[in-house]
Amino acid sequence: MIGRLTSRRAILITLVCIISVFSVALFITINVSPWFISHPGSLQVSRNGINSDYRRLLAYLELPGNRLVLERMPLTVAARGHFADVKRYLLLNELVMVVSTSAACILLQKEKRRQQLWQLLSPLTWGMSILAVILTMMLVNFPSLFITSHYWLFAKMDWVLNPRVDPIILLMPLSFFTKLFIVWVSLVFFFLAVLWGYLHFATGLTKFRL
Numbered sequence: 001m002i003g004r005l006t007s008r009r010a011i012l013i014t015l016v017c018i019i020s021v022f023s024v025a026l027f028i029t030i031n032v033s034p035w036f037i038s039h040p041g042s043l044q045v046s047r048n049g050i051n052s053d054y055r056r057l058l059a060y061l062e063l064p065g066n067r068l069v070l071e072r073m074p075l076t077v078a079a080r081g082h083f084a085d086v087k088r089y090l091l092l093n094e095l096v097m098v099v100s101t102s103a104a105c106i107l108l109q110k111e112k113r114r115q116q117l118w119q120l121l122s123p124l125t126w127g128m129s130i131l132a133v134i135l136t137m138m139l140v141n142f143p144s145l146f147i148t149s150h151y152w153l154f155a156k157m158d159w160v161l162n163p164r165v166d167p168i169i170l171l172m173p174l175s176f177f178t179k180l181f182i183v184w185v186s187l188v189f190f191f192l193a194v195l196w197g198y199l200h201f202a203t204g205l206t207k208f209r210l
Helices: 001-035 047-062 077-113 117-140 142-153 167-171 176-210
Strands: none
Touching: 001 047, 001 077, 001 117, 001 176, 047 077, 047 167, 077 117, 117 142, 117 176, 142 176
16 A cells, blocks of 8 residues: 555655756746847848747737737737637746746655655656657657647637738747757756656665665
8 A cells, every 4th residue: 555655645745846847947048049039131130020929929928917018010900819818828838837836846855855766767768769650750740740739729700911011020930849859858857857867866875875
């Protein structure tokens, strides 16, 4: 009975850690996204102007209570509605990031004091293996997954922006989102690898002390 409860506890803590990693990786990815935006020649806006407006968009998406005001590119009502929906998802991610990361740190410290960190190694290893398969399949099918996810996440079709009236969409072609997905996946596995290494180190240190 104790073994079962401990196993469930280890799985739960591992899931909390993975959720934390997902949300932190997404937060970082969003904030490095200015490095990947396109600067189309057809858009009669300077590179500095494009970068400035994109940063304004990010500030709107990531800060509560902010108004979306771009200086050089117009926005239709549909575009504003879509970005408002995106904002809600990103603010939710920030909330999840704060809660899950705090919980993960507290739980890991508690398991460290109990000298039970070793129990997290198996579920974390399995989790990383499963994620490797799933995320690789998602990357291979990313174009169709990207479109399908928009149907799932957004009730209205205002995410289908017309570049003639909403030129900001020209900054974010499919290749832009593909690169961001690769960045996010890379960060996820980097942080999971760091966690895996920490667990191995802490477990080995505990055994050495014993």
